[in-house]
Amino acid sequence: MKVAFPYMGTTVIYKKLLELLGNEVVMPPKPSQRTIDLGVKYSPEFACFPLKVITGSYIEAIEKGADTLVTSGGHGPCRAGFYEKVHKRLLEEEGFDADFIVFNSPYRDLKNFLQNVKKVKGDSSLIKALTSLNTVFYMIKKLDDLEKKAQKIRAYEKTVGQTTKVWEEIQILFDGAYTKKEMEKAYIQAMVMLDNIDVKEVKDHKRLRIGIVGEIYVVMEPTINIRMEEMLGNLGVEVERSQYLYDWVCYSTLSKMPLINKTHEKKIVELGEQYIPINIGGHARQSVGHIVDYQQRGFDGVVHLMPFGCLPELVSQSIIPKISDELNIPVLSLSIDEQTGVANTLTRVEAFVDLIKGRKNKKIS
Numbered sequence: 441m442k443v444a445f446p447y448m449g450t451t452v453i454y455k456k457l458l459e460l461l462g463n464e465v466v467m468p469p470k471p472s473q474r475t476i477d478l479g480v481k482y483s484p485e486f487a488c489f490p491l492k493v494i495t496g497s498y499i500e501a502i503e504k505g506a507d508t509l510v511t512s513g514g515h516g517p518c519r520a521g522f523y524e525k526v527h528k529r530l531l532e533e534e535g536f537d538a539d540f541i542v543f544n545s546p547y548r549d550l551k552n553f554l555q556n557v558k559k560v561k562g563d564s565s566l567i568k569a570l571t572s573l574n575t576v577f578y579m580i581k582k583l584d585d586l587e588k589k590a591q592k593i594r595a596y597e598k599t600v601g602q603t604t605k606v607w608e609e610i611q612i613l614f615d616g617a618y619t620k621k622e623m624e625k626a627y628i629q630a631m632v633m634l635d636n637i638d639v640k641e642v643k644d645h646k647r648l649r650i651g652i653v654g655e656i657y658v659v660m661e662p663t664i665n666i667r668m669e670e671m672l673g674n675l676g677v678e679v680e681r682s683q684y685l686y687d688w689v690c691y692s693t694l695s696k697m698p699l700i701n702k703t704h705e706k707k708i709v710e711l712g713e714q715y716i717p718i719n720i721g722g723h724a725r726q727s728v729g730h731i732v733d734y735q736q737r738g739f740d741g742v743v744h745l746m747p748f749g750c751l752p753e754l755v756s757q758s759i760i761p762k763i764s765d766e767l768n769i770p771v772l773s774l775s776i777d778e779q780t781g782v783a784n785t786l787t788r789v790e791a792f793v794d795l796i797k798g799r800k801n802k803k804i805s
């Protein structure tokens with residue numbers, strides 16, 4: 441079995457898990473213009489943007505030799521629940537052959553979940569599978585911590601692009617680690633690499649912080665969101681995302697255990713419920729909940745990323761102006777699709793940063 445997966449965020453994590461379970465992994469290439477062109481060409485025109493890009497990613501992975509695609513599912517009105525069926529049909533029609541292993545929440549169908557675990561663990565013993573899971577869980581936590589640190593440092597780097605370069609080197613470092621001990625060593629080395637980045641001194645009261653919220657794929661995949669974190673970092677802004685893998689895994693595994701589930705994500709969902717009382721799928725409720733959370737934590741503004749054709753984010757977008765007014769926090773909503781241009785987006789983001797800078801200076805004086 442030669443396995444691949446959708447390209448999203450810190451992909452070295454998915455690669456490591458599948459490798460430790462004894463699979464041959466085919467890394468899908470980083471999404472590029474070709475990926476988008478392929479996705480747009482072979483997907484229905486009305487499909488949401490992530491579906492199109494993932495179609496392109498799958499085609500590129502199959503071209504590289506993958507015969508099995510491992511992915512997560514979805515539910516509710518969000519289209520992610522139909523991704524497997526739609527992708528399978530699109531790929532078959534175009535002559536691309538691959539099996540799918542789709543992980544839905546174990547709370548929905550435990551039997552199916554365990555069957556899928558059995559497929560990806562192959563011949564590995566249960567003990568080896570559990571050890572691999574534990575190692576990768578540790579890796580997720582460490583990489584998320586490092587990324588959060590990088591997202592702060594980038595705002596003050598003296599050489600533009602240095603933090604991004606170091607972050608890429610850190611991921612390569614972790615790619616070479618296979619045990620918890622090796623990962624711990626990589627983590628210590630990575631911390632030193634980040635601490636060695638030459639930064640400007642900026643007084644606390646002058647620091648700008650922006651939260652990025654929205655649908656998980658466009659929030660987590662920089663090649664699709666026009667490298668929004670870097671764009672903001674280069675403008676001198678500290679960034680925090682609404683989605684990190686560690687929080688998502690913790691919340692997903694504990695979501696139905698109210699007494700144990702004390703995750704921050706649980707609080708976010710509760711904050712979002714006052715504006716979106718029913719679950720409409722995707723991350724609409726979390727997007728709204730995170731805006732409230734960022735306001736409560738003293739952030740200066742929020743960038744809301746919305747994939748074109750995304751139903752849940754269309755709902756959150758319609759409520760956001762009211763929340764922004766009520767809570768007095770500026771929010772910039774950006775629709776992302778294959779037509780989105782860097783120059784146009786940069787102009788809007790620069791204007792937004794100028795606005796929040798002006799507000800901050802007014803508050804200080």
Ligand code: SF4
Nearest residue numbers: 488518519520722750
């Ligand atoms: S959340 Fe939106 S973009 Fe993501 S799969 Fe669902 S409809 Fe598509």
